[in-house]
Amino acid sequence: MQLQSFVSGKWQAGTRNFITLRDATTNEVIASASAEGIDFRAMLWNARNVGGPNLRELTFHERAALLKAVAKMLTEYKDEFYRLSYATGATKSDSWVDIDGGISTLFVYASKGTRELPNSRVYVDGNVELLSKTGSFVGQHICVPLEGAAVHINAFNFPVWGMLEKLAPTLLAGVPAIVKPATATSYLTEQVFRRIIDSGILPDGAIQLICGGTGDLFDHLTCQDVVSFTGSASTALKLRQHPVIMRQSVRFTAETDSLNSSILGPDAVPGTAEFDLFIKEVVREMTSKAGQKCTAIRKAIVPADRAHDVIEALRAALGKIAVGDPRLENVRMGPVASAGQRREVLDQVSKLRQEAEVVHGGDKFEVVGADADKGAFVPPTLLYCRDTSSADAIHSVEAFGPVCTVVPYANANLGEAVELARRSGGSLAGSIFTADNQVAARLVLGMAPFHGRLVVINSQCAKESTGHGSPLPHLIHGGPGRAGGGEEMGGIRGVMHYMQRTAVQGTPDVIAAVTGRWVKGGRQLDPGVHPFRKPFGDLAIGDTFNSGEREVTIEDIERFAELSGDTFYAHMDEAAAARNPLFGGRVAHGYFLVAAAAGLFVDPPYGPVLANYGIDGLRFTKPVKPGDRIKVRLTCKEKSFRPSAGHGEVRWDTEITNQNGESVASYDVLTIVSDKAIPDA
Numbered sequence: 145m146q147l148q149s150f151v152s153g154k155w156q157a158g159t160r161n162f163i164t165l166r167d168a169t170t171n172e173v174i175a176s177a178s179a180e181g182i183d184f185r186a187m188l189w190n191a192r193n194v195g196g197p198n199l200r201e202l203t204f205h206e207r208a209a210l211l212k213a214v215a216k217m218l219t220e221y222k223d224e225f226y227r228l229s230y231a232t233g234a235t236k237s238d239s240w241v242d243i244d245g246g247i248s249t250l251f252v253y254a255s256k257g258t259r260e261l262p263n264s265r266v267y268v269d270g271n272v273e274l275l276s277k278t279g280s281f282v283g284q285h286i287c288v289p290l291e292g293a294a295v296h297i298n299a300f301n302f303p304v305w306g307m308l309e310k311l312a313p314t315l316l317a318g319v320p321a322i323v324k325p326a327t328a329t330s331y332l333t334e335q336v337f338r339r340i341i342d343s344g345i346l347p348d349g350a351i352q353l354i355c356g357g358t359g360d361l362f363d364h365l366t367c368q369d370v371v372s373f374t375g376s377a378s379t380a381l382k383l384r385q386h387p388v389i390m391r392q393s394v395r396f397t398a399e400t401d402s403l404n405s406s407i408l409g410p411d412a413v414p415g416t417a418e419f420d421l422f423i424k425e426v427v428r429e430m431t432s433k434a435g436q437k438c439t440a441i442r443k444a445i446v447p448a449d450r451a452h453d454v455i456e457a458l459r460a461a462l463g464k465i466a467v468g469d470p471r472l473e474n475v476r477m478g479p480v481a482s483a484g485q486r487r488e489v490l491d492q493v494s495k496l497r498q499e500a501e502v503v504h505g506g507d508k509f510e511v512v513g514a515d516a517d518k519g520a521f522v523p524p525t526l527l528y529c530r531d532t533s534s535a536d537a538i539h540s541v542e543a544f545g546p547v548c549t550v551v552p553y554a555n556a557n558l559g560e561a562v563e564l565a566r567r568s569g570g571s572l573a574g575s576i577f578t579a580d581n582q583v584a585a586r587l588v589l590g591m592a593p594f595h596g597r598l599v600v601i602n603s604q605c606a607k608e609s610t611g612h613g614s615p616l617p618h619l620i621h622g623g624p625g626r627a628g629g630g631e632e633m634g635g636i637r638g639v640m641h642y643m644q645r646t647a648v649q650g651t652p653d654v655i656a657a658v659t660g661r662w663v664k665g666g667r668q669l670d671p672g673v674h675p676f677r678k679p680f681g682d683l684a685i686g687d688t689f690n691s692g693e694r695e696v697t698i699e700d701i702e703r704f705a706e707l708s709g710d711t712f713y714a715h716m717d718e719a720a721a722a723r724n725p726l727f728g729g730r731v732a733h734g735y736f737l738v739a740a741a742a743g744l745f746v747d748p749p750y751g752p753v754l755a756n757y758g759i760d761g762l763r764f765t766k767p768v769k770p771g772d773r774i775k776v777r778l779t780c781k782e783k784s785f786r787p788s789a790g791h792g793e794v795r796w797d798t799e800i801t802n803q804n805g806e807s808v809a810s811y812d813v814l815t816i817v818s819d820k821a822i823p824d825a
């Protein structure tokens with residue numbers, strides 16, 4: 145099989161200098177790859193002039209729908225991907241992380257895009273900033289898609305997840321992507337990519353693929369492009385220093401190799417649930433994907449007087465791991481990705497051995513159902529660094545395979561445990577096993593400045609915990625220093641990596657015109673009828689309803705207290721309320737004001753407003769006393785339509801004022817409004 149790249153809407157094979165790709169277990173040739181002869185400048189042109197405009201035409205919700213459709217479509221071809229994935233050395237459960245993990249990342253972004261982003265093309269970041277006395281000059285941060293290409297350079301270990309976790313936030317942002325998988329396992333990425341192209345779900349130019357090297361691609365990048373890199377620190381350093389990246393300030397984010405730690409708390413002695421959970425997790429991290437995970441535990445940091453117990457327990461568990469052909473049901477760990485990778489791992493282990501002894505693993509081990517000489521097999525290898533005082537390699541040498549070192553810390557010296565974790569110089573992930581929440585807090589706060597993600601596992605959450613090594617689309621993936629200094633995913637944060645944040649200053653009406661969101665101080669429109677009578681499509685941003693007045697009486701307060709059961713002294717006890725420094729006498733319940741305001745602004749008959757689903761940003765700004773007269777202003781602030789549902793969400797800027805025109809409460813009322821004047825039952 146000769147792999148092809150997908151360039152400017154066409155499949156294209158390389159012309160020469162083919163790299164041969166082999167099955168990690170059998171060493172049989174699977175494919176060859178080359179990207180020689182590809183016009184990389186044309187690829188960027190296609191992304192900028194075809195893919196970008198096509199994606200930017202869509203709203204966030206429309207792009208989210210594309211992600212969901214791609215995820216659904218890929219689900220149907222999972223068996224095909226699993227079959228091919230064995231060739232990478234992955235067992236079935238390794239492939240589950242890669243393939244199902246990748247597809248579920250698309251689903252999560254599709255759902256977050258619909259729930260957390262507006263059905264528009266501009267992302268409004270944060271609140272309006274008041275920049276003047278009268279409110280005629282305000283500021284607002286907005287985010288718009290970059291108008292270049294996102295170049296995704298991926299690692300060999302997750303050929304599917306690696307592509308999809310980067311594609312999801314990029315496409316949601318409205319930016320086209322050029323995907324460059326690591327050549328060694330690119331045959332699987334190519335197969336998944338082919339299915340996406342064949343489905344025709346994504347618009348033209350949205351994605352392109354390079355199977356092979358990137359040629360002169362970097363020479364043609366501009367400030368509108370983004371490079372998102374996963375791989376080794378040395379490649380990241382080289383690419384980051386590319387003159388065009390530096391000169392054009394091209395956004396460059398990196399996930400690189402990192403040495404991750406797991407700390408066993410002093411309380412987690414043998415016989416406790418947390419001790420057993422720690423052993424299980426270290427074994428899982430060493431053996432899943434044959435330890436080829438950027439988040440894998442490389443340092444098991446344990447109390448010195450427990451080191452012996454930990455080593456014995458790990459040896460016993462590792463002894464049960466069957467290594468061999470990943471296609472076999474009873475095999476728990478396959479080979480590493482290639483013979484080259486095997487050499488690299490063994491090389492790194494020999495460096496670690498200079499300061500740590502091998503306590504499990506070694507040269508002789510059984511390989512189940514495969515020829516040990518042909519496959520890239522490495523046994524689970526556990527080392528023990530008895531003397532950490534002068535050790536350095538355990539903190540700097542990453543053996544990217546089933547390798548971990550037990551590192552002791554002086555009993556109960558949490559500061560030393562933290563220091564041992566921090567000496568990796570920046571990590572993607574860390575974990576802590578303890579049932580003591582104070583120990584957890586001290587370790588988390590000590591480790592946090594050097595880690596992108598930390599997980600604390602105890603018996604209470606273990607069953608549902610996602611584990612040490614799993615990056616999740618909801619949370620950030622990335623870490624400082626050696627881990628690359630980058631950040632990916634993290635929910636909607638990840639979308640912003642592909643957008644430009646711009647501070648816009650002007651009048652409230654200018655900001656409203658830019659964002660599609662009404663701003664306080666802006667023009668209020670007369671809707672002609674009560675705005676609750678208008679179907680979704682007829683409502684205009686700025687449509688305002690001003691209510692009549694209502695006097696708040698002592699009877700109102702007492703009846704509300706009786707009805708709600710809220711007899712707090714500030715409402716009910718004149719003498720006590722008089723002593724309150726903020727009120728100086730009885731005041732109305734804040735929630736009464738909200739209820740009374742609804743009584744002032746609602747239009748009761750059946751109509752397009754289907755529901756009030758919440759209130760955002762409620763603030764009580766001034767007490768209301770018996771005898772005060774309140775009224776409400778309700779302004780249509782933002783609209784977001786859901787075509788498939790036949791209705792949309794409408795956000796109403798709401799302000800309650802008193803007889804002096806002073807604001808006493810402000811909030812956003814959230815409603816669901818039908819697109820029909822009289823919705824069908």
Ligand code: NDP
Binds near residue numbers: 297356357542
């Ligand atoms: P590399 O850094 O060699 O490769 C990573 C990616 O960069 C591949 O797609 C590779 O393509 C590409 N690449 C390499 N050189 C260039 C270049 N000059 N210009 C453009 N692209 C380039 O890492 P490996 O895949 O060999 O993995 C090595 C190490 O990376 C591992 O041992 C591990 O330490 C770390 N790693 C980190 C991960 C993380 O998520 N943080 C994940 C996986 C690995 P090609 O394959 O064609 O060379």
